[in-house]
Amino acid sequence: xxxxxxxxxxxxxxxxxxxxxxxxxxxxxxxxxxxxxxxxxxxxxxxxxxxxxxxxxxxxxxxxxxxxxxxxxxxxxxxxxxxxxxxxxxxxxxxxxxxxxxxxxxxxxxxxxxxxxxxxxxxxxxxxxxxxxxxxxxxxxxxxxxxxxxxxxxxxxxxxxxxxxxxxxxxxxxxxxxxxxxxxxxxxxxxxxxxxxxxxxxxxxxxxxxxxxxxxxxxxxxxxxxxxxxxxxxxxxxxxxxxxxxxxxxxxxxxxxxxxxxxxxxxxxxxxxxxxxxxxxxxxxxxxxxxxxxxxxxxxxxxxxxxxxxxxxxxxxxxxxxxxxxxxxxxxxxxxxxxxxxxxxxxxxxxxxxxxxxxxxxxxxxxxxxxxxxxxxxxxxxxxxxxxxxxxxxxxxxxxxxxxxxxxxxxxxxxxxxxxxxxxxxxxxxxxxxxxxxxxxxxxxxxxxxxxxxxxxxxxxxxxxxxxxxxxxxxxxxxxxxxxxxxxxx
Amino acid sequence: xxxxxxxxxxxxxxxxxxxxxxxxxxxxxxxxxxxxxxxxxxxxxxxxxxxxxxxxxxxxxxxxxxxxxxxxxxxxxxxxxxxxxxxxxxxxxxxxxxxxxxxxxxxxxxxxxxxxxxxxxxxxxxxxxxxxxxxxxxxxxxxxxxxxxxxxxxxxxxxxxxxxxxxxxxxxxxxxxxxxxxxxxxxxxxxxxxxxxxxxxxxxxxxxxxxxxxxxxxxxxxxxxxxxxxxxxxxxxxxxxxxxx
Numbered sequence: 001x002x003x004x005x006x007x008x009x010x011x012x013x014x015x016x017x018x019x020x021x022x023x024x025x026x027x028x029x030x031x032x033x034x035x036x037x038x039x040x041x042x043x044x045x046x047x048x049x050x051x052x053x054x055x056x057x058x059x060x061x062x063x064x065x066x067x068x069x070x071x072x073x074x075x076x077x078x079x080x081x082x083x084x085x086x087x088x089x090x091x092x093x094x095x096x097x098x099x100x101x102x103x104x105x106x107x108x109x110x111x112x113x114x115x116x117x118x119x120x121x122x123x124x125x126x127x128x129x130x131x132x133x134x135x136x137x138x139x140x141x142x143x144x145x146x147x148x149x150x151x152x153x154x155x156x157x158x159x160x161x162x163x164x165x166x167x168x169x170x171x172x173x174x175x176x177x178x179x180x181x182x183x184x185x186x187x188x189x190x191x192x193x194x195x196x197x198x199x200x201x202x203x204x205x206x207x208x209x210x211x212x213x214x215x216x217x218x219x220x221x222x223x224x225x226x227x228x229x230x231x232x233x234x235x236x237x238x239x240x241x242x243x244x245x246x247x248x249x250x251x252x253x254x255x256x257x258x259x260x261x262x263x264x265x266x267x268x269x270x271x272x273x274x275x276x277x278x279x280x281x282x283x284x285x286x287x288x289x290x291x292x293x294x295x296x297x298x299x300x301x302x303x304x305x306x307x308x309x310x311x312x313x314x315x316x317x318x319x320x321x322x323x324x325x326x327x328x329x330x331x332x333x334x335x336x337x338x339x340x341x342x343x344x345x346x347x348x349x350x351x352x353x354x355x356x357x358x359x360x361x362x363x364x365x366x367x368x369x370x371x372x373x374x375x376x377x378x379x380x381x382x383x384x385x386x387x388x389x390x391x392x393x394x395x396x397x398x399x400x401x402x403x404x405x406x407x408x409x410x411x412x413x414x415x416x417x418x419x420x421x422x423x424x425x426x427x428x429x430x431x432x433x434x435x436x437x438x439x440x441x442x443x444x445x446x447x448x449x450x451x452x453x454x455x456x457x458x459x460x461x462x463x464x465x466x467x468x469x470x471x472x473x474x475x476x477x478x479x480x481x482x483x484x485x486x487x488x489x490x
Numbered sequence: 491x492x493x494x495x496x497x498x499x500x501x502x503x504x505x506x507x508x509x510x511x512x513x514x515x516x517x518x519x520x521x522x523x524x525x526x527x528x529x530x531x532x533x534x535x536x537x538x539x540x541x542x543x544x545x546x547x548x549x550x551x552x553x554x555x556x557x558x559x560x561x562x563x564x565x566x567x568x569x570x571x572x573x574x575x576x577x578x579x580x581x582x583x584x585x586x587x588x589x590x591x592x593x594x595x596x597x598x599x600x601x602x603x604x605x606x607x608x609x610x611x612x613x614x615x616x617x618x619x620x621x622x623x624x625x626x627x628x629x630x631x632x633x634x635x636x637x638x639x640x641x642x643x644x645x646x647x648x649x650x651x652x653x654x655x656x657x658x659x660x661x662x663x664x665x666x667x668x669x670x671x672x673x674x675x676x677x678x679x680x681x682x683x684x685x686x687x688x689x690x691x692x693x694x695x696x697x698x699x700x701x702x703x704x705x706x707x708x709x710x711x712x713x714x715x716x717x718x719x720x721x722x723x724x725x726x727x728x729x730x731x732x733x734x735x
Contacts, residue, residue: 342623346569346601349621353603353614361604365587365597377587382601390596391588399553399590400583432681464679464690465550487583490554490679490689 019057022065023050033065037127067093076280077126078223083234083275083317084117086226095143097136099220106232124279136220137212141167141186160212161187168208177201186212227321229265231255238277238314245274245309245318249302252320253295266291266328270298274309275317282310287359288351289382291326297348301355350382367391371440373401373486395438396458398468398487405484408469415478418457422469424485429461437471458489466490519650522563525716526708529693534700538563539672541650543643547657548677551691553582555677556656557593558710558717560626563652564599568625571618573603573611575631582631582659594715599625608632612642619645619653629655633667640670673698680707688712690720 019039021032030050042057053060070093078096081088084107087099100113107113114130121128131142138156145167146159160167163186165178178201183189189197190209198206210216231252239245249272260267271285286301353362363379367389370376376391391397410419418434436457442450452473460466466489474481521537523530530537538544538559546552546559564570572585587597603614611632618627619642627646634642634655646653655671676694694705707720 345621345623349571349617349624350601352617357603357605357610357614363602364600365602367587367597373586373588391591393588393591397588397592398583398586399557399593401586401589402583403579460681463550464681466679466689487586487589488550488553489589490551490691 018059018061019044020061020063021053023062024065024067070094075223079273079281080275080279082224082273082281083232083319084113086224086230087220087222089220089223091140095140097139097220099222100132106234120279123277126279135212135214136218137169137208138214140169141212157213161185161190165189168205168212170205170208174201174205178205225323227271227323229256229259229263229267229322229325230319231259232317232319234317235315238311238316240311240314242306242309245311245315246299246303246306248318249306249320250295250299252318253298253302256320256322257293257295257298260293260322260325260328261330264327264329265322265325266293267298267322267324268292268326269322269324270302271321271323272302273319273321274311274315275319276312277314277316278312280312284309285323286355287324289354290347290351291328292348292351293328294348297351301351304352304356354382370443372443373397373440374403375443396435396489398489401468401487402485405470405486408483408485410469410483412471412483415474415481416455418459419469419483422483422485424467429465429467431459432462432464433460434458440470456486522559522652524559524562524708525711525714526706526719528719529706529708529717532695532701532704533673533698538652540652541647542672543639543646543653543655543670545639545655545657545669545671545674546677547660547675549659551677551679551689552656552659552675553585554593554679554689554710555675555691555693556628556654557590557595558715560628560654561594561715562717564595564625566594568599569601569623570599570626570628571601571603571614571621571624572628572630573605573614573618574629575608575611576604576606577658578631579604585630592712593710594712608634612638615642615653616645619649619651622649622651624651627651627653629653631656631658633657634669636668636670643670643672671697 019042020036021039021044022034023030024033025031028049032044032046032048032050032053034046035044039053039057039060042060044053044056044060050062074090074094074096078088078090081096081098085098085100085103089097091097100110104110104113107116110132114132118128118130121130129143131139131146133139133142133156138160141160141163145163165183165186165188166175167186170178178184178189181200183192186209189205194206207216211218233248233252235248239248252272256267256270267288268291269285269287271283274282274284276282284302284305286298286305288298288301292298350362359381362382364382365377366380368376368378406424408422408424410422412419418436419431421428421430423429434457436459437455438457440454440456442452442454453475454470454472456468456470458466458468467485468487468489469483469485472482472484519540521530521533521535522540523537540563544559546556548555560570574585578584585600585602590600591597603611605611605614611629612634615627615629618624629642632655639655642653642655673695674697676696678692678694680690680692689710691708691710692705693708695701695703697703708717709720710716711718
């Protein structure tokens with residue numbers, strides 16, 4: 001199927017009456033980029049310079065073309081076409097190509113599908129030329145060079161014959177070469193001996209010809225990765241209420257979970273695509289820590305994000321895809337085994353937390369073999385039921401550690417003893433009791449490591465609060481000595 | 491002496507109550523014992539109520555008290571959801587594993603959640619409290635309003651999971667916010683010069699649903715993982731702390 005999108009950037013939709021053209025400054029002057037039908041009937045065609053066009057038709061309305069905006073709009077349209085088939089790709093600067101094999105029955109046949117597509121595009125304000133054929137090449141040719149009408153007639157081979165050789169998607173030089181030889185139509189070249197033709201006009205001509213008539217296959221590579229497991233729900237009337245969206249999601253999930261269960265799979269990542277009436281799409285994605293096919297749980301995960309769903313003018317189609325799945329064997333709920341059940345519940349809890357807060361903000365900690373206090377802990381993603389090494393601590397360690405040590409003003413009677421008083425966060429603490437030092441040497445095997453020793457003291461102030469402070473540096477030059485607050489006991 | 495019939499009836503009512511309030515299979519309903527019999531006896535549940543919200547505040551010492559309490563609540567294998575506000579990182583530092591290890595708490599017992607928004611913390615706590623299988627839920631660095639505490643309390647009651655809230659440190663005992671928590675504690679450190687470096691705290695039970703406010707001087711014993719009342723002083727002063735002492 002082929003669809004030609006007439007190039008009207010969204011901001012040119014104001015459409016004043018009269019012939020209209022989009023222009024683009026290129027080397028050698030301003031040239032016409034695209035024209036509407038009124039302008040075309042006056043003899044204006046793309047590629048003309050603006051001066052020539054103005055000479056022909058002084059009343060021509062123009063606007064500057066926006067190729068990037070067009071490309072974005074086309075990409076959006078490709079996404080939207082996903083409501084017809086998962087295999088849709090962008091084709092050149094102005095086309096979309098869809099592989100509808102096996103999808104037509106969803107719309108009661110190809111004809112209905114095409115007319116549905118045509119009506120919707122028309123409603124969006126796009127003038128589209130649509131053709132369906134057995135090969136992408138033939139569809140391309142018919143959409144661009146064929147007559148009116150949506151689908152290519154049944155006797156495809158015969159109807160393609162009168163089309164110009166340009167319909168074969170050849171480079172302009174090849175077309176020119178063929179025309180120099182007096183070969184204007186497909187009919188002229190189809191029965192020519194292949195070897196001399198290839199020698200004269202290049203092998204590309206034969207290749208294109210084969211593609212049009214299905215002698216060489218031409219697979220479509222879809223823009224979005226296609227998921228193996230997907231469910232689709234189309235609505236008679238566009239929906240917009242949050243409750244309806246939630247209900248539809250639930251229905252899709254139940255269906256998808258059934259499919260996954262039959263195949264022994266569990267979803268790791270799901271994406272829900274909302275196709276809006278105005279040809280735009282929105283994708284909502286969730287992930288799970290473990291393969292899962294419990295529709296209730298997945299629905300809860302989606303419920304958190306459905307608040308962001310913007311129905312716009314209404315949603316016509318919703319498609320749910322399991323983009324990543326893992327094998328997941330069937331299991332029976334134990335009557336007695338509540339510990340297994342607890343573990344499962346915890347995993348579901350982790351999914352819900354990750355889904356709302358982001359997986360970076362849900363974590364566990366694990367020990368690291370390092371003497372440097374702040375390096376003794378590492379953050380790891382949450383895993384239940386997996387025990388890790390434990391800290392073996394002979395020395396006292398604080399219960400709370402500041403992420404970065406804070407400098408304090410400390411007064412020590414001698415350079416190598418605990419401070420007598422210190423000021424931390426604008427409050428002065430008098431030391432009643434101190435213990436230490438515990439010397440922690442830098443890790444010499446690490447590059448860029450801090451080279452100074454740290455002497456840690458556990459000190460207690462007048463109120464009984466217990467702090468962990470350390471002295472840093474100052475062995476060579478006393479003025480380099482600094483005191484830092486690092487943690488709190490109790 | 492009441493007639494025999496009413497005794498039987500009240501016995502029966504209690505049995506039915508127990509059946510009705512019984513949580514899911516396998517859940518632990520025993521109160522959390524602090525280890526010190528005197529304190530347990532003073533609390534109406536014979537320890538801290540397991541299915542309940544407990545608020546802990548203090549200027550120093552609240553973390554130690556909380557860690558001890560947590561260890562008493564979850565035991566060796568329990569799993570804790572610890573939800574902390576990002577502000578904690580700057581103000582009071584992060585819970586530090588090696589220090590927690592001194593309280594008998596292990597690295598793989600914790601599941602941490604952090605967020606900049608108190609509303610997310612409360613949501614995460616409530617999700618945790620509705621997940622049977624967790625041993626405790628901790629909210630760190632937030633000051634929830636009455637509605638929030640009521641929700642947490644109800645959720646905790648339903649699943650019998652204890653919830654602890656570590657309020658941001660405050661220099662005075664005055665709790666300004668109303669709360670539906672079962673107990674509120676104010677913890678203050680006391681010099682441990684004489685006590686062989688044991689953590690010594692003054693624990694003020696400011697409010698207790700169905701019980702009277704009280705205070706104790708307690709110590710944490712690392713070997714037994716218990717709170718103990720501090721020993722009597724030589725001059726005969728009672729272990730119960732007096733403001734003038």
